[in-house]
Amino acid sequence: MTDTTTTQQNTVKHKWWALAILALSVSLVVIDGTIVNVSLPVIMKDLKLSFTDAEWIITLYSLIFSSLLITMGRIADNFGRKKMLIIGIVIFLIGSIMASFSKDITFMLAARTMQGIGGATVLPTTLSAVNSLFFGKDRIVAFAVWGSVISGMAAIGPLLGGYFTTYMTWHWIFWINLPIGLFIILAALKFLPETYGEKMTNGFDFIGFILSTIGLILLVFGIIEGRNYGWWHVKGDHPTLFNLSIIPTLLVVGAIFFALFLVWEAHLSKTNKSHLLDLSLFKFKSFSLGNTIAGIVAIGESGLLFLLPLFLQNILTLSPIKSGAILAMMGLGAFLAGGMASFIVEKTSASFVVSLGLFLETLGFFGFFKTVDPNNGLTWIIVWLIVYGIGLGFASAQLTSIVLKDVPPAQSGQGSSIQSTVRQIGSALGIAIIGTVFGLQLQHDIPNTLDNVGLPTQVQHSLESSVIDSAGSSIRVLKQSNPEALHLTKSIQDNIVTKLDHNFTNSVVKTIGIASIIMCISFILTFGLYKRKDKAKG
Template sequence: MSERSDRRRWLGLLVVSLGVAMIIVDATIVNVAVPSIIKDLGATSSDAQWIQESYTLVFAALLLVAGRTADRAGRRRLFLIGVVVFVLGSIGCAQAPDPPLLIAFRLVQGVGGALILPASLSLLNATFTGRERGIAFAVWGSTIGGTAALGPLLGGWLTTELSWRWAFGINIPLGALIIAGALLLLPESREPRDRRGNDWAGALISMVTLTGIVFGLIEGRNYGWFERTGPVDVAGFSWTARLSPVPVALALAVAGVIAFVVVERRRNAAGRSVLLDLRLFAIPSFRNGNLVAGIVSLGEFGLLFSLPLWLQNVRGYTAFEAGLALLPLAAGSFLASGLAAPLTARRGAVFSVRLGILLELAGVAGLGVVVAPGTPWWAFAPMLLVYGIGVGLATAQITGVVLADVPVAMSGQASGTQSTTRQLGSALGIAVLGTVLFTTLAGHLGAALTDRGIPAGERDAVITAVKDSAGAAIGGLAADPGTAPLADDARQAFSTATRWTAFTATGFLLIGLIASARLGRGRRDPDPPDGRAAEAAAAGGSG
């Protein structure tokens, strides 16, 4: 391989990383911009919730379909299409005059993100081999961890200095740079057309199933797990039945999983094209790696859900200051990209995964210990740094473990499956950790107000205000001398709730560490039938 070709591959890695950074930042950048959006557009609390969650919902629902499409239609092609769709969605978001249109364009962004993520992994899997593949995955994983933490900082700065619309508008020049780089530096590759037709049935079932799962997990706390506990009003659509839409969505998802397995097995047996070749799960590294990735995701990013709320509503930080406080997490994740390659070369990818999970566990548990209403930033900064290093190591190397033995021709659907597993784990983690946060908050605040002798009606009103605003009402309570003592109770209750949320995330990470014992067990199973032939053909036909 010539030096020029080698340089193009590494510059191509930079382009792929920028694409991943763009979609990951957008998943977190909006969190700190929502208050300004509510004020500017007159959004309701339900609108604000869906402005944040519509992106995640469609993103997770399309990952499997996008991964398979990348294999068949071309990995670079789908990556480019994803960037174009994402930029168009960003333009729409930046110009949206009302909440329904903003939600609609967030859905468009989710489509673009779903096309980019599995295509990015598949491109790396097809472009790099051996030790270089491990380095590429380390950069990819650290990009995810680091940019997830940078999102609140960037969003806080843009919202404060310019406008919330620039939280979306920044994607326009960045997208143009990525498109130019991809056209110049990324080679095209696809699997050989060894099977005819498209698996439209599998695609439809998977989208309905994943939508049901993610919707149910995210919205259970808000709408009720069985009976409807609050209004359901999304962009003008209202659900008025007594039964919550959550059990309906989850039941539909369970039926979808069963139908998907049946359809894919039948198509595979008949030699027809499939969305997900279930024979991939015969590969131990793929099967066990996905199990660990899903479990670890339950606790891995839950911190980014609760900590910004605590920083702004309890410690009184501005959006920008909260982003600055989270910088050690980003620094740790980027630092891990430099540590991962030599560590993996000496001790192996599985060791790096376990070390990463252990560091995440230590960092999150440490945060649970130090969080209190008066905790200064320097007391939790070391915990965030340790946590960030762990995220960088575990995220990068678990990806390498999952895809290590997957034939290149199947890398799109394999990377889509891995990304879907992580998204489902994150959705479940947010559902569980959100429930822990707000249930603990209500319980401890209620007990404190009862001890003060606050009448039941006033007590319930304070609890509802603090809980429904995710702590934002604490500032209003503190500003009134008559309710200032109640604000102190709320700060203490929110800190206690954040502490128990961190301990719950620690429990998930501990389970993931135990599950990682299965990684690396036994010898590699043979490739799925025709796997080696497909890989050789793909390698020979890559552009």
């Protein structure tokens, strides 16, 4: 297997323009992953969607996106990363235009499918191109820029979503992609050099494609929907199998398909036939341990992004756009880190910067654990978000650089797609794990909260159950309601709100504490990475 990448460090023209194009391309995909969530309530109202319909707008995109990353990364290696990037952007734009014209759930889901295919094509392609185009000190800078853009844009997405839905219409969360995408296509045609990786000498691996796609779809769906369908016993009127929730079956069958995929890929590698995934990459400690750390980090990070908006909007009663503006402080921290990361890497090493970044992220989590309180206001939250964002900017980019540093440029597509898939599955696991833990904490903390308030027993139980079932949104409704309409005095309403605020916040804090432990584990694991200054590749 040979590396057909011809663009080496001293021959790449316009490489910094190329980096800007790649960073802007990944921004388009990353923002779309967060901007839609904030706009869902408005979309639900306009299209008259049920809550289940709205969930599928998010879930379907995640399923398609996660399941195709490995395949698209490998196809880009074979047919050219520049070509596949442009194709991915075109598909993504078609999906965006379709979404903006949606009048019902069917057309919206078709649009989200197109966006998922486009996003799965763009993300590993951008990363493998960065890995193939930049070497030595330029590589340090390139990954610092690439990582800080991803971290920053993920934080800015909710702010943009809140702005468009508040001051314009929800359609603009999709229309905004069109001018950006067209600029990317034109700029890529002019400035982005073509790079290739390992060729498919024996044709496309259809069996691997089928096994990996089915396996990942079932696994990701099971992880995402476990809380809704029930991890073991079925919830509501969801489908059952042998009188149990279908989730355990989906997870087991998905794991079997993915295990078969790995066995099949190992067989193809041994017989020197074209494959989607070269398992020998996991022999590199930087690749295997780096991906393990990345997956654990994704679990913790997604948990925080799940919990903090609930506290900001339901307890501090911030509007979606104000909540988005607070969360955007992470982006500020990430962009600050991007400017410092390359300098620190040159003086120390990429692995040191990863350790520093994850230490700051863990510190941010611990800060939330100690200071999140209804009476503390926003100051400390903003401080810890900036600290967390700086750590995110340090860790994200340089961890990606470490994961790929020993991967031959010819296999950059495979390495990049695996890294992206690990992060996606980690994020899904994070929401599932943290969401489940948070639900259990609410079930422990909220019942009997309103004892001695003087409410009828049935009313008390109804209020407490609504807080658990709505993940706190009923507290916000209660605060904004006229006490006379609820047949309550103002003092009793205030007493109810104070008690619910206190116990709901306790559940948030305890769950953040568990997420802090997860982040601390990832920090400890970084000491297994090579603690030496990275040598220039190539």
